[in-house]
Amino acid sequence: MSPLITTKASASxxxxxxxxxxxxxxxxxxxxxxxxxxxxxxxxxSIPSTWTHLQLRVISRDTRSAATNGYIFQFNGDxxxxxxxxxxxxxxxxxxxxxxxxxxxxxxxxxxxxSTFSQVFAVGIYDFVDxxxxxxxxxxxxxxxxxxxxxxxxxxxxxxxxxxNAINQITILPGASANFVSGTSFALYGVK
Amino acid sequence: MTAGATxxxxxxxxxxxxxxxxxxxxGGTLPQTYTDLVLVCNPKGSAGxxxxxxxxxxxxxxxxxxTILRADGSTASSARQSNNSCGxxxxxxxxPTASFGTYETHFMNYFNTSTFKNVFSRGSNAxxxxxxxxxGNLWRSTSAITSILVSTTGGNFTIGSQxxxxxxxxx
Numbered sequence: 001m002s003p004l005i006t007t008k009a010s011a012s013x014x015x016x017x018x019x020x021x022x023x024x025x026x027x028x029x030x031x032x033x034x035x036x037x038x039x040x041x042x043x044x045x046s047i048p049s050t051w052t053h054l055q056l057r058v059i060s061r062d063t064r065s066a067a068t069n070g071y072i073f074q075f076n077g078d079x080x081x082x083x084x085x086x087x088x089x090x091x092x093x094x095x096x097x098x099x100x101x102x103x104x105x106x107x108x109x110x111x112x113x114x115s116t117f118s119q120v121f122a123v124g125i126y127d128f129v130d131x132x133x134x135x136x137x138x139x140x141x142x143x144x145x146x147x148x149x150x151x152x153x154x155x156x157x158x159x160x161x162x163x164x165n166a167i168n169q170i171t172i173l174p175g176a177s178a179n180f181v182s183g184t185s186f187a188l189y190g191v192k
Numbered sequence: 193m194t195a196g197a198t199x200x201x202x203x204x205x206x207x208x209x210x211x212x213x214x215x216x217x218x219g220g221t222l223p224q225t226y227t228d229l230v231l232v233c234n235p236k237g238s239a240g241x242x243x244x245x246x247x248x249x250x251x252x253x254x255x256x257x258x259t260i261l262r263a264d265g266s267t268a269s270s271a272r273q274s275n276n277s278c279g280x281x282x283x284x285x286x287x288p289t290a291s292f293g294t295y296e297t298h299f300m301n302y303f304n305t306s307t308f309k310n311v312f313s314r315g316s317n318a319x320x321x322x323x324x325x326x327x328g329n330l331w332r333s334t335s336a337i338t339s340i341l342v343s344t345t346g347g348n349f350t351i352g353s354q355x356x357x358x359x360x361x362x363x
Binding site: 026027028029030031032033057059088089090091092093094095119120121122123125143144145146147148149150151152153154156183185187189 | 196197198199200227228257258259260261262268269270271272274275298300301304306307308310312314326327328329330332334360361362363
């Protein structure tokens, strides 16, 4: 990928206001975006095997009263005990690690409580690697968390889905009786 | 599902002279046509022990906070800064002086005018004594991000340091 504009800085690196509306060839494609509001679980369905990798970029809030909450993934409607995860967390003062085998879902990131904090969302960036290869189990890694100016948690983790099927559906489940709220966005991209 | 090409390079800066700051969208000219921005930095510093920070829209008020997860090769730890006057691209990993560091910083939903802004960064400093870190920044402003000032907390970014800003547009 070649930069659209490449500038050479001299004494000052400021003042490069040369933005162009034209695009260049990219290997990163927007596939679909879901903005759930007042809804619980939803899916990206009929995901084509066109790409090499997928990336899901998320900002999220939900209706639960606890300050922060998790959501989870399932692939192709599979709720069997075929997911394994490793995570490392940092909460601003200490770190922790977590591992789970034979889970019925893939761990994902956080939502900030809309009833507790205003204007703040949690972030999640997920990379689903070689998602359509039918010769290997699937792995995704996650980077996510939130900061609330005095509290917050970050997570870096990976999840193994012990299944060789191509991922053609990603279901997002926010947890029991929870709904995502306005402003939440799940944007799915394909990487060639 | 339809798909559109994105992850568009907006601006790239390769330093031919050492400077302490690099600005994207000088004068508030960042395009508002994307969903997220991603800043990829490959800098080296002229003096050790310094971090890489950012300020948005010329805001130097105490409107930034962050949570940090980091490791230096022997210890992993977590830290926090509240009511800070800048955001952090790198904390423990810092700005290397022997090698060029790698930093990828995501400005999520950057022109939404009803939400505070999340800026997530992950970085590495391969120098002896360096490390890796992940930083979740919050900028408590509902303003659209129209400019990004990247600075080092001491010394300069050296010649050859590179900074590239990309835009990602959701369908």
